[in-house]
Amino acid sequence: MPLRFFFVLLLISFSVFSEPLVIKADALLDVHSGELKSKPMVFISQGRITRIAYQSDTELPADAEILDLSGQTLLPGLMDMHVHLNSDAKLHGYKRLAQSLPRKTLTGVSNARTTLQSGFTTVRNVGAPGYADIALRDAIAEGELSGPRIFAAGMSLGITGGHCDNNLLPYEYQDKAAAVADGPWQVREKVRMNVKYGADWIKFCATGGVLSKGTKVGAQQYSQEEMNALVAEAKLLGVGVAAHAHGLNGIKAAIRAGVTSVEHASFLDQEAIELALERGTYLSMDIYTTEYILGEGEKAGILQESLAKERLVGSKQRESFQNAVQAGVKMVFGSDAGVYPHGQNARQFSRMVKYGMTPLQAIQAGTIHSATMLGQREQLGSLDSGKLADIIAVPGNPLENITLLENVTWVIKEGVVAKHP
Secondary structure: OOHHHHHHHHHHHHOOOOOOEEEEEEEEEOOOOOOEEEOEEEEEEOOEEEEEEEOOOOOOOOOOEEEEEEEEEEEEOEEEEEEOOOOOOOOOHHHHHHOOHHHHHHHHHHHHHHHHHOOEEEEEEOOOHHHHHHHHHHHHHOOOOOOOEEEEOOOOEEOOOOOOOOOOOOHHHOOOOOOEOOOHHHHHHHHHHHHHOOOOEEEEEOEOOOOOOOOOOOOEOOOHHHHHHHHHHHHHOOOEEEEEEOOHHHHHHHHHHOOOEEEEOOOOOHHHHHHHHHHOOEEEOOOOHHHHHHHHHHHHOOOHHHHHHHHHHHHHHHHHHHHHHHHOOOEEOOOOEOOEOOOOOOHHHHHHHHOOOOHHHHHHHOOHHHHHHOOOOOOOOOOOOOOEOOEEEEOOOOOOOHHHHHOOOEEEEOOEEEEOO
8 A cells, every 4th residue: 555545544534624624425315305416515614514515506615625425425324223332242141141341341332433334423322231331422422432422321220020130140149130120219219320320311121022031022011100100200300211112011001101212112003003103102123133133143142032032023023113114103213233233233224124114214214213302303313504414425326225324435423534435
């Protein structure tokens, strides 16, 4: 490699461009309308988009720094609303008992960088031990680490012996997850504890789960009274609530309690869909994970009982996804990365299209709809003047080939290049 070329790459990788920065490309996707706009120029200053113009009718400022992305289509940075950055997809079941909290925290550092490199500039981390996700969020925000913008839930709330408890060890170890809470006042206390230590969101387990030992995937966990108290306390403190819920009764109880989003939402019926429509509840459905769990899960340590539960859940969840899309329920992109490898998050887009969404609807779920659910629509989710300059580029039209999002070529977060060819 010529020395001069090496220094150019170094400059792109690690430096902020001079301002104003102007990005030129072949096309720009307006995620509001679905229009693919030709020959855009995106003006960026101090990490924000200052205006969007077009090459045919705008002159460049004499002092502008030009980033020419010919052959590329620009999109807003992608957003994943269900990740576990501190989880290693190669370690499931009893293998996870060997990981210390410091080791899981370091795993999060690596996974955060990989996630950003794959085009996801914003994520919601829904559960991590010991507030490791909050430490990771703060280190990234302060520029110490490379990674996406994180909205962190801290430790997940759950009942004794439930999906959010630690059920792998026998009684004599007296092992219990730190955010286990039983009864209305205990759940309020754990909500307060999470917010005290910096949580942006609250995550709780409303039903059993696929990957937890000894739980029935469809069985409700937490009574309606407990869920009502949990959500009411979160609202008092100004944070949203995500409910892990596969089973029908737990889904309905969570929606009635007023949760912001239901995660997984595997067993939906018409009443549950109508409840979600009536309450404006978002669904975050990880319809790609079944392929990893059934294909690679046993090698990674996933328990046989969990594999059996996934065989029950996977096809039903995809059917529920189709029905929810057809009904017009609010949907966001949630991959459950951490169950499968970080960096492969975008593989879910093609499944969302296969099971009922248009390519535009899938992209909207992973951009503007996620930003809206987070209460960040004025900052994130689309390429508009005044918003943070989170931009990705792909070599072609993702409305014609959604799998382009699996291999983004450029990633820019707040005006700084995080990935280039």
